[in-house]
Each structure stands twice: as structure tokens, then as C-alpha cells.
Amino acid sequence: MNDIAFKQETFRDDYTYSNSVEAIKRFPFPFPEDNYMYSVNIEPHTKGAIGSVFEFDLDIDEHYVAECKDKLITLTQDPGRYAALPHMMDAQWDFLELVMESLSRDYPELFTLKKDGKRWTWTNRPLATQDSFVFGDASTLPMEPFKYIGLQTQGDFVLMDQRDGDLFADAGIITSQADWSLAFDVGMSFKQWHAPVPHAHEMGIFDRALKYLLHLQAGQPVRRLNWTMTVNPRLDTSPESYPQWGPDRNTVTLENIGGKLHLRVELQALFRLPRSNGIVFSIRCYLISLEEIATNPVWAKRMHRVLKGVHADLAEYKGLTKFRETAIEWLAKFDDGV
Amino acid sequence: MEYGYWIKTKPAYSNLSWVKNATRHIVLAEGAGGLAIIRMYQEQPPAQPVSVHYVVTDQDRHYAQAIIKVMQVGSLHIHTSVDEAIAILGTELSSAYMGLRLYLAGSEHMMWQAAKTAYEHGLSYQEMQLEQAGTLARPVYCVHCKAITPHATTNIAACAGCGKMLFVRDHFSRQLGAYMGFMIDAENPGDLPEIAEVYP
Amino acid sequence: MSQNAMNKIQVIVSAIHQVTPLVKQFVLTKADGGNLPTFSGGSHIVVSLNIHGRIHRNPYSLMSSPDALDSYQIGVRRQEQSRGGSVFMHDQVQVGTPLEVSYPVNLFALHRLARKHLLIAGGIGITPFLSQLHDLKRNGSPYELHYAYRAPEHAAFTQHIKTLAGDDAHFYAESRGQTLGLAGLLRAQPLGTHVYVCGPTGMVNAVTDIAQSLGWPPGNIHSEQFLAPPIGSPISLRLAQSELEITVPPEMSILEAMEAAGVDAPYLCRGGACGRCELEVLEHDGELLHYDHFLSDAEKYAGKKIMPCVSRAKCEKLVLNI
Numbered sequence: 132m133n134d135i136a137f138k139q140e141t142f143r144d145d146y147t148y149s150n151s152v153e154a155i156k157r158f159p160f161p162f163p164e165d166n167y168m169y170s171v172n173i174e175p176h177t178k179g180a181i182g183s184v185f186e187f188d189l190d191i192d193e194h195y196v197a198e199c200k201d202k203l204i205t206l207t208q209d210p211g212r213y214a215a216l217p218h219m220m221d222a223q224w225d226f227l228e229l230v231m232e233s234l235s236r237d238y239p240e241l242f243t244l245k246k247d248g249k250r251w252t253w254t255n256r257p258l259a260t261q262d263s264f265v266f267g268d269a270s271t272l273p274m275e276p277f278k279y280i281g282l283q284t285q286g287d288f289v290l291m292d293q294r295d296g297d298l299f300a301d302a303g304i305i306t307s308q309a310d311w312s313l314a315f316d317v318g319m320s321f322k323q324w325h326a327p328v329p330h331a332h333e334m335g336i337f338d339r340a341l342k343y344l345l346h347l348q349a350g351q352p353v354r355r356l357n358w359t360m361t362v363n364p365r366l367d368t369s370p371e372s373y374p375q376w377g378p379d380r381n382t383v384t385l386e387n388i389g390g391k392l393h394l395r396v397e398l399q400a401l402f403r404l405p406r407s408n409g410i411v412f413s414i415r416c417y418l419i420s421l422e423e424i425a426t427n428p429v430w431a432k433r434m435h436r437v438l439k440g441v442h443a444d445l446a447e448y449k450g451l452t453k454f455r456e457t458a459i460e461w462l463a464k465f466d467d468g469v
Numbered sequence: 470m471e472y473g474y475w476i477k478t479k480p481a482y483s484n485l486s487w488v489k490n491a492t493r494h495i496v497l498a499e500g501a502g503g504l505a506i507i508r509m510y511q512e513q514p515p516a517q518p519v520s521v522h523y524v525v526t527d528q529d530r531h532y533a534q535a536i537i538k539v540m541q542v543g544s545l546h547i548h549t550s551v552d553e554a555i556a557i558l559g560t561e562l563s564s565a566y567m568g569l570r571l572y573l574a575g576s577e578h579m580m581w582q583a584a585k586t587a588y589e590h591g592l593s594y595q596e597m598q599l600e601q602a603g604t605l606a607r608p609v610y611c612v613h614c615k616a617i618t619p620h621a622t623t624n625i626a627a628c629a630g631c632g633k634m635l636f637v638r639d640h641f642s643r644q645l646g647a648y649m650g651f652m653i654d655a656e657n658p659g660d661l662p663e664i665a666e667v668y669p
Numbered sequence: 670m671s672q673n674a675m676n677k678i679q680v681i682v683s684a685i686h687q688v689t690p691l692v693k694q695f696v697l698t699k700a701d702g703g704n705l706p707t708f709s710g711g712s713h714i715v716v717s718l719n720i721h722g723r724i725h726r727n728p729y730s731l732m733s734s735p736d737a738l739d740s741y742q743i744g745v746r747r748q749e750q751s752r753g754g755s756v757f758m759h760d761q762v763q764v765g766t767p768l769e770v771s772y773p774v775n776l777f778a779l780h781r782l783a784r785k786h787l788l789i790a791g792g793i794g795i796t797p798f799l800s801q802l803h804d805l806k807r808n809g810s811p812y813e814l815h816y817a818y819r820a821p822e823h824a825a826f827t828q829h830i831k832t833l834a835g836d837d838a839h840f841y842a843e844s845r846g847q848t849l850g851l852a853g854l855l856r857a858q859p860l861g862t863h864v865y866v867c868g869p870t871g872m873v874n875a876v877t878d879i880a881q882s883l884g885w886p887p888g889n890i891h892s893e894q895f896l897a898p899p900i901g902s903p904i905s906l907r908l909a910q911s912e913l914e915i916t917v918p919p920e921m922s923i924l925e926a927m928e929a930a931g932v933d934a935p936y937l938c939r940g941g942a943c944g945r946c947e948l949e950v951l952e953h954d955g956e957l958l959h960y961d962h963f964l965s966d967a968e969k970y971a972g973k974k975i976m977p978c979v980s981r982a983k984c985e986k987l988v989l990n991i
Contacts, residue, residue, distance in 0.1 A: 211615065218781040221709075221808070267807075294780050295888050312612045318644035319478070326478040327640055346937055346945045349706060349772045350676045370612040370651045374633075377655035406735060408709035408775045453656075491884040492856070567858045568884030591784045591861020595886035 137196040148364035150423050158419050159184045161356040161396050165436040176354035176400045187237040196257050198285045205306040205367045211314035213278055215302035222290040223277035225404035226411050230280045255283055286415035300324050307366035307416040309359045329444040349403045357397040359449040364393050364418045383454040388461050389422040431465035478641040482601040485572045487515045492568030497583050499524035501603030502574030503532030510539040519543030522554045551579045555586050562590035574600040578608040578619040581646025605668040609637050610647035617647050625653055625664045676772045682764055692825045697741045704738040708773035710801035715771040720757050726939055727754040728895050732799035746793035752920050776938050777893035784861030786812040791868020802833045813837055820844035851879045867893045895940045898922035901981040907988045909951055923977035941979035948989045950975050955984025
């Protein structure tokens with residue numbers, strides 16, 4: 132699985148992004164039932180099936196190079212997509228260590244980590260970079276450790292500080308989010324930054340999730356899936372850039388929705404960070420168009436039923452309202468009612 | 470209210486009351502927040518050192534006289550601007566010890582600016598009390614240009630930085646001391662919902 | 670691996686030092702060689718001890734540097750009036766003895782927003798501060814350490830502390846009439862100071878009470894106490910989901926009795942502090958004895974929850990939902 136053919140594709144402007152047959156096969160389709168409802172749905176992030184997105188702690192796929200490029204564009208245009216409060220430096224190094232050790236262990240043909248005491252050398256073959264630095268000394272890296280390695284991974288990351296019986300989102304690199312603002316949310320507690328999610332609070336979901344995460348142990352990470360839908364394979368669907376992608380919701384028709392509307396699945400994983408006692412929350416985004424979903428008859432049928440059944444508040448919160456009916460109409464032909 | 474449900478970051482304010490085991494008290498109030506000072510002193514003046522900072526506003530000048538009369542103990546400073554009061558607050562905090570409590574009364578914008586200064590001097594939110602007085606006007610943070618519009622009284626308000634029409638959400642950041650605002654007509658420019666004064 | 674089991678590390682005792690008449694320091698290295706997992710200052714490990722066929726699990730603070738990962742170091746004070754864990758460590762564990770320990774867990778972490786850290790240690794309570802000193806120095810955080818003990822011969826690791834902390838460490842020997850003036854100390858701390866206390870219950874209560882009476886908010890006061898599960902009367906225990914009837918003997922905690930019966934019960938700190946082992950009480954016909962620090966007074970009174978790692982009951986029958 133290590134000889135990946137990295138695609139050259141875009142997640143903005145001409146939107147040339149697409150999935151290969153292999154990428155479709157391994158896509159983390161998130162609906163085990165015809166009806167979707169919230170749950171804590173956390174499970175141990177243990178080694179999954181070979182070739183699946185759950186095989187390793189951090190997943191690298193054919194979109195790696197293109198995503199890193201897109202991430203850099205977003206961050207350059209809006210530096211507020213990266214934030215790290217001053218007390219988070221220990222967590223930054225914890226995160227760098229986690230990423231470098233995972234990627235070099237799980238993708239040895241792509242990444243190499245050499246350690247000579249505290250002198251480390253990191254080689255990233257897909258991005259053609261190599262850097263030597265002193266672990267723990269930020270002045271020996273071209274930029275601070277969280278940003279440095281965050282730009283070389285797919286997905287968004289939040290570093291949380293554990294204190295006051297709570298978790299605080301005190302650092303983040305967020306360029307592929309489903310409509311939340313790091314610049315606004317940085318520094319918030321667990322229940323504060325989850326506040327906009329409808330209904331889940333009354334169900335006690337975040338109380339239970341927080342209690343569980345406070346006891347998260349080193350070496351025993353957990354994961355869950357989250358989903359929404361996006362018009363065009365756009366990673367940067369942030370509130371900040373809403374004027375750029377918001378109008379796209381008006382451009383969806385029955386004729387073009389198959390290629391335009393994408394299911395957006397987030398594979399979220401949480402790891403205890405040893406030195407800082409914090410937690411890293413990784414949010415790995417996978418995009419698949421309705422047409423690509425339709426190549427799997429089971430998925431197409433289920434997608435149809437989930438969209439029909441989703442609660443109005445949830446649909447509103449996930450931004451589905453404008454194209455929901457059209458999507459249901461397009462998917463109807465794949466649902467034989469059985 | 471948005472989307473038919475209530476967002477839980479919106480702060481809930483309460484009436485100020487002296488913390489009995491504090492070793493020192495600092496009060497900062499503006500305009501109609503002066504009532505809170507008068508009420509607290511009428512309840513019972515504290516035994517520990519108090520310093521009161523009051524920012525007079527044009528419509529609430531009469532409170533200043535009442536405050537002067539009611540304060541039998543403690544030091545009183547009258548300010549003409551919030552910025553000046555907060556600067557003096559910062560100076561007092563930089564030489565303060567554990568055991569201090571801060572009491573704020575006035576507009577959300579003023580209180581959260583003061584809270585931010587206090588936080589930067591080492592005070593935790595547990596050591597502050599906030600009483601909203603005089604107006605429900607909301608400070609709004611524009612996610613697009615990052616400016617804060619200090620006193621929005623309508624559900625949709627023009628951003629003081631970039632002019633976009635922002636929907637004023639209930640989602641609130643204590644760090645920024647503002648509610649989140651995003652361009653309400655981004656999908657269909659010019660297509661605005663009804664604007665109403667909901668935070669007078 | 671079961672859902673509730675903690676990760677385990679196999680270690681060997683590579684050295685033992687008699688530090689004071691009552692305190693021994695154990696140096697543990699990884700059985701298969703290599704580095705042990707890194708950790709944050711204030712962390713502890715849970716050591717499994719097989720005493721006469723029964724597994725005892727005791728938490729001990731890591732006193733070593735989080736950067737020196739070739740070994741973990743723990744300090745154990747000999748307690749005669751105990752269930753035998755510390756006596757076993759002192760008398761039976763030798764250089765070369767293999768032990769099973771958990772990954773480090775931190776329930777006594779330094780607060781990252783603190784502008785100053787005030788560390789107060791009593792007796793063997795000094796151990797968690799020793800690993801914290803490394804983190805404080807690495808991050809250049811202002812701190813003071815105040816270490817009180819009965820007499821100089823019972824002061825553990827003082828030379829080590831002086832090397833690490835220099836003038837930031839202050840020592841108080843009761844036998845020499847040196848007392849730690851808590852009120853004066855707590856009154857003189859700048860805004861944003863956090864106080865951390867680890868030591869005998871009396872000292873922990875004194876620091877907490879005095880700090881609160883001087884207006885310190887509870888969030889700025891941190892303490893660690895490893896409550897040993899107390900000995901009590903035997904309990905007839907019924908586990909509703911597992912459909913088991915167990916007798917909990919006087920010297921075993923409810924948690925230990927469940928584990929001995931093969932039940933995969935959740936736990937973390939094993940000291941009544943973290944809440945992880947909380948179980949629902951379905952039925953009991955007597956009195957619940959809550960010895961934990963986790964449940965609120967209301968919850969303890971309501972009698973619907975229990976912390977099986979330290980709490981007990983005086984009754985004929987106790988039914989738990991596990």
C-alpha cells in the first residue's frame with residue numbers, strides 16, 4: 132500500500148478532484164443504518180483492516196500531495212487558520228513526535244525519521260523535503276513544531292489542554308473544516324465549542340463524551356465518524372470563506388448534482404499526548420461525489436434513505452437545506468424500497 | 470434565537486454580590502451599572518479593601534452623586550472613558566495578590582474588555598462577576614475581516630470593519646468577548662432577512 | 670485486550686535504595702529493554718503486586734525526569750497499618766524482581782495557565798513534585814517548593830531537590846520546630862498562583878481550608894492523596910449483569926473482589942479521585958460507606974452510585990449494575 136500514485140488535483144477554482152476506484156472502495160461510508168441519529172459512537176482506534184482508512188493511526192492516501200498544497204494556500208491567504216496559545220508548546224512537540232513516529236512507522240517508503248539523541252532528521256519524500264532539528268528547541272525548525280508538521284499531514288488537528296476538569300481547544304490547524312471558525316473558537320472549553328450542535332446537548336452526549344475523554348489513556352486512542360455534505364469537492368468550507376463557497380449552493384441542479392454534491396466524512400481520532408497530558412483531536416476529511424457513491428448500490432440506497440430521514444434541525448445545521456430535495460430525487464432511482 | 474434552538478455559549482449574567490472570603494475587591498461599572506454599586510453598598514459594605522471605578526456616561530450622570538454618597542468605605546475613581554478605567558484596572562491588578570475579586574457592571578463590550586485585561590493579569594473567570602446593565606447591545610466578531618463591532622442592537626448588523634451585513638449569532642467567545650457574526654447574505658447577496666432591534 | 674484494562678508494561682527492578690529509614694526508592698527498567706513511555710510531571714503508575722496469590726494494585730508517583738526514559742523511579746514509604754502493599758515492596762521485592770505496571774496516568778497535573786506554582790509537600794508526598802520540577806524548569810515557570818517532614822532523617826531526596834531547585838526549595842523539619850506558615854505564605858502570592866499539596870490528609874485539608882478562607886478560588890487549589898482502600902466488614906455482593914454472587918472480604922476492595930472473580934471492571938486511579946470506576950447501585954439493605962473524593966455530597970446521600978476502588982458498605986446485600 133506504500134506505492135501510492137499521488138494525484139494532481141484541485142479543491143478550489145476548477146475543482147479537478149476525483150477518487151480512483153481504489154479510493155472509492157476504501158471510502159469510510161458512515162451509515163450503518165437507514166436512519167442517522169447522534170450518539171457518542173466512540174470506538175477504540177485500533178489497527179483496522181489492511182488497506183482501509185482505519186489501518187493506521189494517521190491515514191495517507193492518493194490525495195496527500197494535493198491536500199497539503201491546498202492547506203498551504205488556505206493558510207497563506209488566512210493565517211488565522213492556525214493558532215497556538217503560548218502554553219501549548221509541550222503539546223506541539225508531543226504532536227510532532229506522534230506524527231513523525233506514526234508516518235515513518237506505517238509508511239516507511241514515504242517518510243523516514245532518524246534520531247541521534249535529540250537531533251532528529253525528518254525526510255518527507257512525497258513533498259521532497261528534509262529537515263534536521265533539535266527536538267524541544269523550536270528555533271531549530273523553520274516554523275513552530277505544530278505548524279511545521281501540520282502542513283505535512285492530511286486533515287485538521289486541534290490540540291486540547293486538560294485542566295479544570297475540562298478540555299480546552301488551545302491550538303489548531305484548521306483548513307478543511309465543516310463550517311466552524313478556529314479564530315473564533317480557540318480557547319473554548321469542550322462544551323462551549325460544541326455548543327452550536329443542535330439537540331445533542333439535551334441528550335447528554337457531550338457530558339458523556341467529555342467524561343470519557345478526560346480518562347483517555349496513552350496508547351489507547353479512540354475514533355468516530357462524522358458527516359455532512361458539500362457542493363464541489365472543496366476542503367475550505369470555513370465561515371471565513373463563506374462568501375466564496377456559499378453561493379455554490381445555488382448552482383446545484385438535478386442534471387449536475389451527481390458530480391457536484393459530495394458526501395463529506397470526517398474520521399475523527401483522539402490521542403492522549405504524553406508530555407503535555409493534553410489530547411490531540413485529528414479530523415481527517417474524505418470527499419466522495421454522489422456519482423462515485425452510486426458505483427456502490429448498497430451505499431446509494433442507504434444515502435437516499437438517510438437524506439430522507441434526517442431531522443430538519445440537523446439538516447439546517449449541516450447546511451443541506453437547499454439541495455436536499457434534489458439529492459433525494461437524484462438518488463431515488465437507486466432505491467428499490469427493499 | 471437561531472435555527473430554533475438555544476446555543477449554550479451565550480453567557481448568563483447575574484447580580485453582583487460581595488464574596489465574603491475575598492481579601493480585596495475591585496468594582497468597575499459604567500453608566501446604568503452604577504446601580505449595582507449602590508445596591509451592593511446598601512446591602513453591606515465589605516470589611517476588606519475596596520476600590521471602585523465608575524465610568525460616567527451622559528445619560529447616567531446622576532448615579533455618580535448617589536455612589537459618592539453611599540460609599541462610606543473604599544476608594545472611588547470617576548472616569549470619563551472605559552479605556553481609561555480599564556488601563557487603571559490593569560495597573561491595580563499588576564500588584565495584586567491572590568484573594569481578589571473583580572465585579573463588573575455595564576455593557577457586554579465593556580465588561581468583556583475588562584475581563585480580558587483581568588485574565589491577562591492572572592485572574593480566572595471564577596474570580597470575576599459580571600452584571601449586564603443599561604443595554605443588551607452585543608459586541609460582534611466578524612469572521613471575515615476579524616473586526617469587532619462593539620454595540621450591535623439588531624439581529625443583523627453592519628460590520629464596522631468591512632461593511633458586510635452580519636447575522637449576530639448566540640455563539641459567544643469569552644476570549645474575544647464577542648458574539649460570532651457571519652455574512653448573512655453570502656449565498657444570495659442583497660437578499661437580507663428582516664432586520665429588527667432585538668438587543669436594545 | 671478488554672475495553673477496561675489499562676495498557677501494561679513489563680518491568681524489572683534494577684536497583685533499590687534505602688533513602689530514609691522508612692522510604693525505599695525503586696528503579697524500574699523495561700523488561701525487554703529500550704525506553705519507557707514518556708509522561709507529564711505529577712503522573713503515577715499503578716504497580717500490580719501478587720501477594721499470596723492475590724493481585725494488589727498500588728499507585729505510586731513517578732519521581733524521575735520525564736526526559737530520562739531508560740528507567741522509572743518510584744518512592745515507597747513503609748506503612749505498617751496497611752493491606753500489605755508497601756510492606757511487600759519493602760520486604761519481598763528485590764533487585765531482579767519482575768513487576769507489571771500501567772502506563773503513566775496524571776491526576777495531579779501542573780496547570781498551564783498558572784503564572785506561579787506553589788508546591789507544598791508533606792513526607793512521602795514529595796514524590797510527585799520531583800517529576801514536576803523537571804517540567805517547571807524546562808518551561809521556565811516560576812515556582813516555590815515547600816517540603817515539610819517529621820525530622821531530617823525522614824526527609825527523602827533533599828540533596829536531589831537542592832540540586833534541581835536551588836533557592837526555590839524550602840525545608841521544614843518538625844523536630845527542629847520549623848513550621849510552614851500556611852496563612853502567611855498563601856496571603857502573599859500574586860494573582861494567577863496555583864497551589865499544589867500532596868501529603869497527609871491533615872496537611873491537605875489545612876492547605877485547602879486556609880486557601881479558601883483567604884479567597885483562593887477552588888480551581889487554583891490542587892491536591893493529590895492516594896487513599897488506600899480501607900479495611901471493613903465483609904460484603905455480599907451481587908453483580909446484576911454478570912449474574913455473579915461474590916463475597917468481598919474485609920481486606921479487599923469491591924473492585925479487587927470483582928477483578929479476582931474475573932470481572933472486567935473499569936478503573937483508573939484506584940484511589941477514589943478520578944471517577945472512572947463509578948458503578949450504579951441497584952440495591953442495598955444497609956449503609957453505603959463512601960470513602961472517595963469524587964462523588965458530590967448529594968450523590969453520596971442519594972446512594973445510587975459508588976466508587977468500588979475505595980468505598981464499601983455495611984449491609985447484608987449489595988447489588989451493582991455490572
